[in-house]
Amino acid sequence: MKASSTDQERDKSILTAVDSCFDSEIEFLSEITAFASTRGNEQQVQKFVAAELNQRGFDVDTWCINVADISHLPGFSPVIGNYEEAINVVGTHRSRSNSGRSLILNGHIDVVPVGPLEMWTSPPFEPRIEDGWLYGRGAGDMKAGIASNLFALDALRSIGFQPAANVHFQSVVEEECTGNGALACLQRGYTADAALIPEPFSEALAEAQVGTLWFQVHLKGIPTHVAYSASGSNAIEAVIPLLAALHEMEDCWNVPDRRHSAFAKHDHALNLNVGKIKGGDWTSSVPAWCVFDVRMGIFPGQDIQEAQREIEAVLLDAARAHPFLRDNPPEIIYNGFLAAGYALCDDQSEIASQAVSALEAAYTATTGDTLQKTAITATTDARFFGLYADTPALVFGPEAEAIHGFDERVNIESIRRVTQTTALFIAEWCGLEAI
Amino acid sequence: MKASSTDQERDKSILTAVDSCFDSEIEFLSEITAFASTRGNEQQVQKFVAAELNQRGFDVDTWCINVADISHLPGFSPVIGNYEEAINVVGTHRSRSNSGRSLILNGHIDVVPVGPLEMWTSPPFEPRIEDGWLYGRGAGDMKAGIASNLFALDALRSIGFQPAANVHFQSVVEEECTGNGALACLQRGYTADAALIPEPFSEALAEAQVGTLWFQVHLKGIPTHVAYSASGSNAIEAVIPLLAALHEMEDCWNVPDRRHSAFAKHDHALNLNVGKIKGGDWTSSVPAWCVFDVRMGIFPGQDIQEAQREIEAVLLDAARAHPFLRDNPPEIIYNGFLAAGYALCDDQSEIASQAVSALEAAYTATTGDTLQKTAITATTDARFFGLYADTPALVFGPEAEAIHGFDERVNIESIRRVTQTTALFIAEWCGLEAI
Numbered sequence: 028m029k030a031s032s033t034d035q036e037r038d039k040s041i042l043t044a045v046d047s048c049f050d051s052e053i054e055f056l057s058e059i060t061a062f063a064s065t066r067g068n069e070q071q072v073q074k075f076v077a078a079e080l081n082q083r084g085f086d087v088d089t090w091c092i093n094v095a096d097i098s099h100l101p102g103f104s105p106v107i108g109n110y111e112e113a114i115n116v117v118g119t120h121r122s123r124s125n126s127g128r129s130l131i132l133n134g135h136i137d138v139v140p141v142g143p144l145e146m147w148t149s150p151p152f153e154p155r156i157e158d159g160w161l162y163g164r165g166a167g168d169m170k171a172g173i174a175s176n177l178f179a180l181d182a183l184r185s186i187g188f189q190p191a192a193n194v195h196f197q198s199v200v201e202e203e204c205t206g207n208g209a210l211a212c213l214q215r216g217y218t219a220d221a222a223l224i225p226e227p228f229s230e231a232l233a234e235a236q237v238g239t240l241w242f243q244v245h246l247k248g249i250p251t252h253v254a255y256s257a258s259g260s261n262a263i264e265a266v267i268p269l270l271a272a273l274h275e276m277e278d279c280w281n282v283p284d285r286r287h288s289a290f291a292k293h294d295h296a297l298n299l300n301v302g303k304i305k306g307g308d309w310t311s312s313v314p315a316w317c318v319f320d321v322r323m324g325i326f327p328g329q330d331i332q333e334a335q336r337e338i339e340a341v342l343l344d345a346a347r348a349h350p351f352l353r354d355n356p357p358e359i360i361y362n363g364f365l366a367a368g369y370a371l372c373d374d375q376s377e378i379a380s381q382a383v384s385a386l387e388a389a390y391t392a393t394t395g396d397t398l399q400k401t402a403i404t405a406t407t408d409a410r411f412f413g414l415y416a417d418t419p420a421l422v423f424g425p426e427a428e429a430i431h432g433f434d435e436r437v438n439i440e441s442i443r444r445v446t447q448t449t450a451l452f453i454a455e456w457c458g459l460e461a462i
Numbered sequence: 463m464k465a466s467s468t469d470q471e472r473d474k475s476i477l478t479a480v481d482s483c484f485d486s487e488i489e490f491l492s493e494i495t496a497f498a499s500t501r502g503n504e505q506q507v508q509k510f511v512a513a514e515l516n517q518r519g520f521d522v523d524t525w526c527i528n529v530a531d532i533s534h535l536p537g538f539s540p541v542i543g544n545y546e547e548a549i550n551v552v553g554t555h556r557s558r559s560n561s562g563r564s565l566i567l568n569g570h571i572d573v574v575p576v577g578p579l580e581m582w583t584s585p586p587f588e589p590r591i592e593d594g595w596l597y598g599r600g601a602g603d604m605k606a607g608i609a610s611n612l613f614a615l616d617a618l619r620s621i622g623f624q625p626a627a628n629v630h631f632q633s634v635v636e637e638e639c640t641g642n643g644a645l646a647c648l649q650r651g652y653t654a655d656a657a658l659i660p661e662p663f664s665e666a667l668a669e670a671q672v673g674t675l676w677f678q679v680h681l682k683g684i685p686t687h688v689a690y691s692a693s694g695s696n697a698i699e700a701v702i703p704l705l706a707a708l709h710e711m712e713d714c715w716n717v718p719d720r721r722h723s724a725f726a727k728h729d730h731a732l733n734l735n736v737g738k739i740k741g742g743d744w745t746s747s748v749p750a751w752c753v754f755d756v757r758m759g760i761f762p763g764q765d766i767q768e769a770q771r772e773i774e775a776v777l778l779d780a781a782r783a784h785p786f787l788r789d790n791p792p793e794i795i796y797n798g799f800l801a802a803g804y805a806l807c808d809d810q811s812e813i814a815s816q817a818v819s820a821l822e823a824a825y826t827a828t829t830g831d832t833l834q835k836t837a838i839t840a841t842t843d844a845r846f847f848g849l850y851a852d853t854p855a856l857v858f859g860p861e862a863e864a865i866h867g868f869d870e871r872v873n874i875e876s877i878r879r880v881t882q883t884t885a886l887f888i889a890e891w892c893g894l895e896a897i
Contacts, residue, residue: 253737253866270702298688298689301742303698303745307737310735310737310738312574320742404689431685431686431748432685432694
């Protein structure tokens with residue numbers, strides 16, 4: 028900025044610049060939301076994002092995740108499928124002066140499946156705007172965040188400035204099932220003084236997030252013709268007592284004594300979800316097999332291996348009470364998240380408190396309000412920066428509704444405020460230099 | 463037979479003829495068991511069977527089931543998939559004299575899925591013989607019966623005789639899910655004075671069989687991110703109370719007052735089986751949908767439509783107690799069996815009692831034992847002949863184990879006895895004429 032500008036004038040011009048770019052931002056968001064980038068299908072949108080970064084002069088790095096590079100690292104989660112086309116994109120802005128603090132602007136481009144199409148009001152990958160909301164699978168979780176990261180920098184550029192420190196803009200895959208995309212960025216050497224992840228938590232700063240474990244329970248049965256079903260053992264019905272036992276464990280993990288302090292007032296932060304099930308081959312055969320997929324939350328600080336042992340003990344105990352499973356115990360397979368919880372509020376470092384303060388100031392300058400803090404019951408890639416790279420990670424993004432549901436949508440004015448806050452935060456955190 | 467032969471001599475030469483052909487019969491059974499003729503995949507084995515019939519001089523009719531031909535007929539069941547390649551084969555022996563009673567020798571060539579391969583001791587479509595049993599999917603249910611039907615006629619031919627009445631040898635599809643294959647034979651004009659179906663019920667005559675209903679229950683949920691699972695409604699977990707309600711209905715249908723007299727001593731003739739389940743798309747999304755497939759038995763005489771109404775009422779009542787299903791009731795789809803029960807023992811006709819007597823005599827002549835009668839808790843194609851064509855249908859076949867299960871097997875000596883009994887039954891029922 029010109030030396031003669033006051034901070035207020037600087038802020039005002041940045042806010043105005045975001046406004047000026049905002050139509051383009053929403054157009055960009057619509058464009059990337061139209062890509063059906065469910066896990067394994069992100070190549071086209073990543074190509075699109077890389078081209079946008081190239082156009083803007085970023086130093087663009089596009090690569091396919093190599094499991095062998097990351098499988099030994101803390102935070103790695105078991106791979107589902109393969110990574111033959113698991114493409115990460117990082118665009119790096121290199122500062123001339125390097126006078127400020129460096130920053131990672133992270134977002135994930137993978138989206139969760141849409142479920143039955145007939146339950147959507149309009150097709151999930153044909154984004155539309157209605158009453159101030161942009162609808163589409165992934166619009167909120169979290170393509171709006173990716174747009175915000177990119178257009179915060181665009182806005183600065185539109186008034187002649189760029190960050191006075193290196194900034195890594197990251198568009199990663201695998202956030203929705205393992206986090207191995209963000210981990211691969213770390214392993215590739217992308218580090219910075221802070222990270223910002225605009226996940227859609229309604230313009231509140233996530234000061235803590237739960238961890239997530241995914242596991243599959245494989246059950247066998249004794250198949251027979253249904254005519255003799257008493258002599259068989261139904262693998263589908265065997266799910267019921269195991270699920271009941273898991274819910275008892277869920278209740279137990281949520282008792283006040285076991286809560287992380289950031290979740291003290293949260294009666295049920297750790298949710299157990301049976302998200303998928305499949306079993307049996309023939310209606311008139313007692314089913315020989317059933318598999319169900321479970322997600323369970325854990326608190327920051329809760330040991331993953333201990334949690335796994337507890338889950339296994341609960342399932343095997345329940346199996347012992349079952350006439351067939353007693354001798355044919357369920358097989359438990361971890362495929363996907365083995366993700367620790369993360370609490371930014373536990374990070375007592377100077378740099379963490381500086382990062383939080385900078386975001387608070389930027390938010391107040393944008394909205395006139397105080398930045399709210401929240402403890403979230405979901406997992407984000409923030410843990411990689413916070414736990415494994417000593418980097419405070421700020422999860423702060425727009426308001427969205429029905430993420431993972433039907434008619435997922437993101438609030439457009441909220442995107443504007445987040446983009447403005449982000450642009451001001453970059454200006455404060457990195458400093459600015461003339462282009 | 464020669465006029466001078468006594469009945470005993472005739473019987474003895476027939477029994478010996480079956481013995482002489484028996485190695486070929488088991489070889490034929492192995493050959494047809496090696497075809498993986500699960501529903502929709504019967505074309506190759508049907509071609510093989512048709513060729514065998516042609517070779518023997520039968521008048522062979524091979525056709526694809528046309529739904530429009532049969533969908534208006536009593537006994538028709540809703541189609542699963544399509545019948546583009548649903549091939550029936552009927553080989554007709556035409557008698558010169560037509561001095562005896564005509565006969566249908568019926569069997570189904572379709573087999574149920576094998577389930578997880580690793581649970582079989584040896585591959586299900588690589589039949590093997592061990593300790594007097596022939597192993598393989600479909601070996602018992604009911605390719606051994608098809609072999610028996612064919613080789614009973616072969617044995618007669620090998621000593622210079624053929625039935626003195628028309629005999630329709632039927633190899634049908636669709637028995638395991640609708641019975642529409644047998645129905646299509648009826649519609650095509652194949653009728654006779656009696657029918658024999660060698661389903662594997664341990665050499666006992668089925669004097670009654672239950673009916674079967676298949677239905678799918680489609681449940682919706684409210685998908686959300688698992689972080690907010692309390693605001694969602696889990697379609698997989700919603701199965702549990704509905705299934706409990708169905709089991710209560712099952713208990714109620716089995717009370718002594720509701721039983722058909724042939725099942726009076728059968729404490730649990732009507733089995734409810736959840737045979738398949740599928741739901742959800744993503745482990746961390748509260749699942750928006752779940753579908754489970756149910757088989758429920760009904761007694762002979764139990765009205766199908768009334769049973770359907772009762773099932774629907776039970777499901778809708780249970781749904782009313784569920785916070786989400788209350789306003790989003792399950793959808794119930796009938797796909798597959800809407801099969802009535804059938805009781806041969808209720809058939810007071812002269813021809814029925816003649817048919818039973820002839821089979822009893824043939825069995826005693828073969829084994830020295832009295833033919834046992836049984837009420838079976840499974841459904842067979844017998845109902846089409848008995849209920850819709852006024853034709854007594856004798857279900858009598860070999861001993862098999864683990865039908866619909868792993869390591870399905872059929873007892874080889876039992877096949878021999880059934881084939882001998884069948885040959886003697888044909889001689890008595892149809893009479894014999896020289897080739």
